[in-house]
Amino acid sequence: MTEFTPDQIEDFKEAFGLFDRIGDSQVAYNQVADIMRALGQNPTNKDVIKILGNPSAEDMANKRLNFDAFLPMLKEVDALPKGSYDDYVEGLRVFDKEGNGTVMGAELRIVLSTLGEKMNETEIDSLMAGQEDENGTIHYEAFVKHILSV
16 A cells, blocks of 8 residues: 655645635544545545445535544545556547547537536536647547646
């Protein structure tokens, strides 16, 4: 499992504190995924729920945890396998009907809003801003580079 440096832990603790809305040095379970993403991780909601012990929807909204309980969870997420550039390109290649390195932006929007970790329209617009050409197509290798650099 990953070991973080004292400086990293201090930064994580500071970020964690920004999500403490009550002032009790704790955050709600339903904030854990957002905190992890703010710290540069990209866990799926399913991963986070599993790490939290499969809580009910009510527990997600009402249960809280402190930083000392959060840090081992962050380490667990950090140790999860990460998708590589090649993994993402291969996933998008499935939608490249012409075999020319492009996918239709409209089709990608549908996929992002209906499959897997569903995104809302605002998230999709933000992700795809400036990526479609005049024909509504996206060069997916450049798109993946863009996503991984954000």
